[in-house]
Amino acid sequence: MKRTRTLSVIGPLVLLLLWEAAVRFGWINRAFLPSPSEVFHSLGELIASGQLARDVSVSLIRIGAGFVLGALPAVGLGLLMGVSPVARALIQPFAAALYPVPKIALLPLIIVVLGLGETSKIATIAISVFFLVVLNVSASVLQVDNHxxxxxxxxxxRPRDLFWTVALPASLPGIMNSLKLGMGFALTLIVGVEFVGANEGIGWLIWNAYEVYAIDRMLAGLVVIALLGWLLTVALDELEYLLVPWQKPSRRIKEARVGKGMGVWWNAIRIWSYTAATIPVVLGGSIAAYEGRFHHPWWLLLALIGSIAIQAGTNLVNDYYDYKKGADGPQSLGNGGSIRRGELTPRQTLGGGLLAFTIGSVIGLYLVYVTGPFIFWLGLFSVLCGYFYTAGPFALAYVGLGEIAVFIFMGPVMVIGSYYVQTQHVSGLALLASLPVACLVAAILHANNLRDLDSDRQIGKRTLATLFGRAGANLEYYVLVGGTYISLAVLVVLGLVPWLTLISLLTLPLAIRLMRIVANEHEPIKLQPVLRLTGKLHMQFGALLVLGWVAAWAWSTFG
Amino acid sequence: MTPKINIDSLQVIYPGRGRNMPVEALAGVSLAIADGELVCVVGPSGCGKTTLLRILADLEQPTTGQAIIAPDESNRPLKGMVFQGAGLFPWMTVAQNVAYGLQLRGVAPRERLTRAQHWITTMGLERFAQSYPAQLSGGMQQRAGLARAFTYDPQVLLMDEPFGALDAQTRLILQATLLDLWEQARKTVVFVTHSIEEALTLGDRVVLMSARPGRILHEVMVPFARPRDPITLRTDPRFSALFAEVWGVLRAEVEHSRTAELEMAP
Known part of the structure; x- marks a missing residue:
């Protein structure tokens, strides 16, 4: 098992090396086939110039829109055809006759009718996905065992019970398969569609590379398409597991009995932690305002919703993997939050997390569309880190990188991102101004690890606290909380940040009280309030800081 | 006293298609079953005993004759069925499967889960309540099938060779379980099987059917006192005597149906 896995990694690597060597030694003409290193170099250039992000997001929007517009009605109609012989008799001949027509052949006709714009591209994808899915869905309903x-x-x-409790669930695996096929179709088509009359998109990237004879860039485009295809397949596999859990019971972990209602979701996404997601976004906006560049209030709102969604996704996915790792471990000592309290099943939790990530991604893609590729990389990086915070073999939270990840993401990255949404610029000031908040948000997480120090040590979860030991961990807390105030003071003294932000020093008494508790207590129950109060400190400090920036803007504008 | 189930000269003819001749599955079956009686129907394969059950379950219509189940005062469902392969839905957990009948009857989710839980526990499946059928062995699947039928709580329980696909040991255990359950609920049960031992172990009465076209050949009243134990029953000399009596009647039928098959073969 292990050996075959090694081989499957080594095989492609050897092939790449051979290819590289063949080009270097001149066995292959590099004008026709550039070496892998050249391809990766040009991939790097595409990333750096921002072209790749733009083309990928444009293509993704086209694929997404076409896929949804085609697949949704197709699933509905396919189900209808499956259960109603009348509907089948009416639609089947029509669908079966049009199905074999290669849909790319319809493109000219569609262009004549709809013009060269986005509509014709989306319509071509939607139509081909539609016919494929409608026939496959109706077939899978008909294949349901009569028993x-x-x-x-x-x-x-009754007939409607037969539909909802038998026909629909029994044909879900077939429906999922046809959706996967449809996604494959959409990926194939997007390239063809973008070859014709497009001036952005991944297909255009490849065609354009051909026209200017930049084979390395063309191959880089192919690599990207392959990656996209793989990612979309993974996403659909995940969706399949959520909708059709009985198909892969081995992957499944025991689902506890659960309650109902929005309240449990409210708890599960841990609304109190949202100041951590909202303060940096508002701060970025208020810095832009201070500079007189607050042009897009709606985009600030979108950025807020997007960051809350990604935060919610992170929390839910973390619950799932914490639970799973705890549940799989020898001692069953995970802290799966809502799952462990029996409020949500693991499957619901993972589903909710992925839904939240999807909402965050859609908003993110829109912001990329209106502001540029910088947000794309920022968002991609954030989602990946949010997901791998507890997921995967190298889970950040389990190897002592939790505080650092949180410091970077819920500090500089979010402030700069929100500032960028307003100004379309990256600013050193925004980076520096984010440091106090970054310290405090890391302190929240550290307060959690400080409380769990002993139990984390037992289950072998590595955090900075378990690495440093009790004394070192206490020191880390003082550094983070103290660093908040010191960094702000230094920034003000240097004249980089308006003096009005010093209003957040009003929170100092709470900070001092917290450091005292940490110095004197080490039992989890006594440290419990530190976690909650550090969150409160972050909220109050952040709110006052934003107020300071806004007041400074008002002062300079109206004063 | 009027019988709970009254089956009156049932005849079923499957129309022929193309070159196939029409097949007569049942030829005038009449049977009266009392309330709370456990009747076992035994016969050679293809004798129409399953057809009889499917007519009682309203899954098929007879060509002529009728089968009537007299409803009682309660609002419990008239009949429920246990299938040979358990017939669990693979897309539902065991708990959802067991509560399915109540779901269709519009029982509130909380109540139907409580009621399902009772029978899941009785069948010793509590650890598997949230598992899917594919994760269960055949025996456990059939336990879930029984739990589903008892949770539905019909006035008449129709059982179509429910233990036919199980190994002999599992079968004995499930027979004992069913006897237990029946002691608790005392339902009217029609139990179709091809095993004479099973019929004698479970039934108050054993009805023997002929080879196709199915007719009722013979009836045996089973004298053993309840509650019964499947193992000690087998040591009772009356058990072997009854077995011999039933086998004597059936043997001729089985051989008759075999010769018929051989003659039909080209």
Whole structure:
């Protein structure tokens, strides 16, 4: 098992090396086939110039819109055809006759009708996805074993019960398969569609590389397409597991009985932690305002919603993986939050997390569309770190990188991102001004690890606190909280930050009280309030800081 | 006293298609079953005993004749069925499967889970309540099938060779379980099987059917006192005597149906 895995990694690597060597030694003409290193170099250039981000997000929006517009009605109609012979008789001949027509052949016709714009591209994808999905869905309904219908009827099922409790769930695996096929179709088509009459998008990137004979860039585009295809497949696999859990029971972990209602979601996404997600965004906006560049209040709102969504996604996915790792471990000592309290099933939790990530990504893609590629990389990086915070073999939170990740993301990255949304510029000032908040948000996480120091040590979860020991961990807390105030003071003294922000020093008494508790207590129950109060300190400090920036702007404008 | 189930000259003819001749599955079956009686129907394969059950379950219509189940005062469902392969829905957890009948009857989620939980515990499945059927062994699946039928709580329980696909040991255990459950609920049960031992172990009465077209050949009243134990029953000399009596009747039928098959073969 292990050996085959090693081989499957080594095989492609050897092939790449051979290819590289073949080009270097001149066995292959590099004008036709550049070496892998050249391809990666030009991939790097595409990333650095921002072109790749723009092309990928444009293509993703087209694929997404076409896929949804085609697949949704197709699933509905396919189900109808599956259960109603009348509907089948009416639609089947039409669908079956049009299905074999290569949809790319319809593109000219669609362009004639809809013009060269976005509509014709999205429509081409939607139409081909539609015919594929509609036929496959109706077929999978027809393939449902009649025995299940008899069982349902023996329990007195009416026709609508037969649909909702048998036909629909039994054909879900087939529906998921047809959606995967449809996604493959959409990926194939996007390239063809963008070859014609497009001036952005991944297909255009490849075609344009051909026209200027930049083979390395063309191959870089192909690499990106392959990656996109892989990512979308992974996403659909995840969706399949959520909708059709009985298909892969081995992957499943025991689902506890759960309650209902929005309240449990409210708890699960830990609304109190949202100041951590909102303060940096508002701060970035207020710095832009101070500079007189607060042009897009709606985009600030979107950035806020997006960052809350990603925060919610992170919390839920973390719950899931914490639970899973705890549940799989020898001692079953995870801290799966809502899952452990039996309020949500693991599956619901993961589903909610992925939904939140999706909402965050859609908002993010829109902001990329209106402000430029910088947000794309920022967002991608944030989502990946949010996901791998507890997921995967190298989970950040389990190897002592939690505080550092939080410091970077909920400090500089978010402040700069929000500032960028307003100004379309990156600013050193925004970076520096984010440091006090970054310290405090890391202090929140550290307060948590400080409380769990002993139990984390037992289950082998490595945090900075367990690495430093009790004394070192206390010192870390003082450094983070003290650093908040010191960094702000230094920035004001240097004249980089308006003096009005010193209003946040009003929170100093709370900070001092917290450091006293940390110095004197080490039992989890006594340290519990430190976590909550550090969160409160972050909120109050951040709110006053924003107030300071806004007041400074008002002072300079109206004063 | 009027019988709970009255089956009156049932005849079923499956129309022929193309070159196939029409097949007569049941030829005038009449049977009366009392309330709270456990009747076992035994016959050679293809004798139409399953057809009889499917007519009682309203999954099929007879060509002529009728089968009537007399409803009682309660608002419990008239009939429920246990299938040979358990017939669990793979997309539902065991708990959801067991509560399915109540779900269709519009029982509130909380109540139907409480009621399902009772039978899940009785069947010793509490650890598997949240598992999917694919994660269960055949025996456990059939336990869940029984739990589903008892949770539905019908006036008449129709059982179609429920233990037919299980190994002999599991089968004995489930027979004992069913006897237990029946002692608690005392439902009217029609139990179809091809095993004479099973019929004698479970039934108050054993009805023997002929080879196709199915007719009722013979009836045996089973004299053993309840509650019964499947193992000690087998040591009772009356058990072997009854077995011999039933086998004597059935043997001719089985051989008759085999010769019929051989003659039909080209």
């Amino acid at each position: 299940y219908f008899e069982v349902a009827r023996s329990f007195g099922a």
